Amino acid sequence: MAENKSRTAEDLNQENTSRISPLPEQEPCGNNERPPFFNRWRGWYQFVLVILAVLIVLFYLFTKHYD
């Protein structure tokens, strides 16, 4: 899903860039730079989601424990 989203955003970027900006196509913008610790940005996105889910579960247990 994240992969699809990413691709859709990429498409949009390409289209909008060609419509809007006079920038040369080869200009480096760093979009393909490798993220730290993970091979792909998708790894970071999943990591953030997992941490959020873990936090919600921990908060739920915290609420139940002290109620």
Place this chain on the structure above:
Amino acid sequence: MGSLDWWVMCLTFLVIILYGVYKSRGQRDVDSYFLDNKSMPWYLILFSIIGTQASAVTFLSAPGQAYTDGMRFVQYYFGLPIAMIVICIAFVPLFHRLKVYTAYQFLEDRFDLKTRSLTAFLFLLQRGMSTGISIYAPAIIVSSILGWNIYWTNIFMGGFLIIYTVLGGTKAVAHTQKLQLFIIIAGMFLAGYMVVHLLPEGVSFSDALHIAGKSGKLNVITTPTNITEHSFWQDKYTLWSGLIGGFFLALSYFGTDQSQVGRYLTAKSIKESRMGLLLNGLVKVPMQFLILLIGALLFAFYQFQPAPLSFNEMQLQKVTDPVLAGRLEGVQERFNQVSAQKQALTMHLVDALHQKEASKGKGVQNIAASREKLSQLQNQADLLRGEAKEIIKTADPAADTNDTNYIFLNFVIHYLPKGLIGLLFAIIFLAAWGSIAAALNSLASTTVIDIYKRSIRPEAPERHYLNVSRWFTLFWGVFCIAVAQFAGKLGSLIEAVNVLGSLFYGTILGIFMVAFFQKSIRGAAAFWSAVLTELIIILIYNLDVVSFLWLNAIGCLLTMILAYVMQWLLPGGQKKAVKANPD
């Protein structure tokens, strides 16, 4: 405050201002003034994003919010990490590729000038107003403690940060935010430690959590399930409103609010922007949880100590009429009696929790009975506080009796040691300066780039735009101070800021969503759908049908749906839509 506190506070201010002025050097054009020549690393982006969002309101109101309503406010931030991901995927690469100064520049290329101008105007209106509240929030501290006139305090408060913001632009803002955040985090940890440290002997951190929990203050997760009930939509902070409403609010705030977009546009690459945003998604929820936890611990603390009848003690002192003062004294006496009973019962509850059989039959019954009695006493105390508020209102009908924002600072004044009081006060100021400075910078950039340079004076030397940018920063500083003079009537400040944001953010986000994902929609349809949506949102808010967090989602979705409808209704729309979508 003692002389040591004044020294600590003044020294902290001086360091920040001098550091900000020092970092102001080298501003030669609008590029360096608003974007710092796109040179910032991810950690500066992260500090800047956090420093911009976490204003003094966060540190003043959040503990008070937890004290009165419990910790469920943290759910409001659950949508934020998801929004960070969407922004990293869709917004960041586009803004970087287009090399824009503001988020609204993109809308003219995608739609037309009027859509860009409308969105910029909505942003200026909303951000200008909410920044006024951010000035008022720390100003009430000074006015309350020193007995200064609030109007002069607002002016005094806004003045310092304007110095380095006008001079140094984005660079000065980001570097001072970094320093401010270090001091703020250290100070808040110290404050939290002191709350636990000042608990009576034999009462541990865990006991304090149990006391707060038994009084319903550790309600971090609340999950209403019946969507047919009115309360489901009215309840401000639930898991669902936090995840869905919070997501839309965070998406609008970080994706379309120039005060945040302006932070990550300064990154030297897409990677640095993304890292700053994603790490913000990781740290924001735990950070907010810890700030709220201070409020819950404060509640436990005040079960052992006599809490004031009103945390805004100045209001109590203002009741000078002999008859009303006599009534207030009677209320105070009864309140003291209830407080004494609460203290005794809380100690009894702690003893019950310490017993080995606490988790067994009789122990559980004992704890439940104490909890029930404690709840009754708390209700009595709340009623007496309500009575005191009525007396204050009778004495001065214009008085603001909401003391939520005073809870944390009241504790700071009365219980923290000398030196630390000064540091905590400095922290409130620094937090305010961080977010206000970023807001002024973004207000100026939007005014100059989206309005002045685009529609008023398109051809001028770079030096002229730099000077104009500085003048507009100053103008917005003065405007926000003016708004601050009226902010006292808005109740809980943190909520007021969010309500204000929710009125406009949905529509602004909707315009961007249409721009990104509805390729067939043209400018006129986007513009009129936004205008119509904004009117409907204001109507819904006035009718009080749903909690304000839902307005973000409604505004966004309504703009997207109405854009389709408008595209078909407006002359030539169907033709264009078909042409744009040959499939």
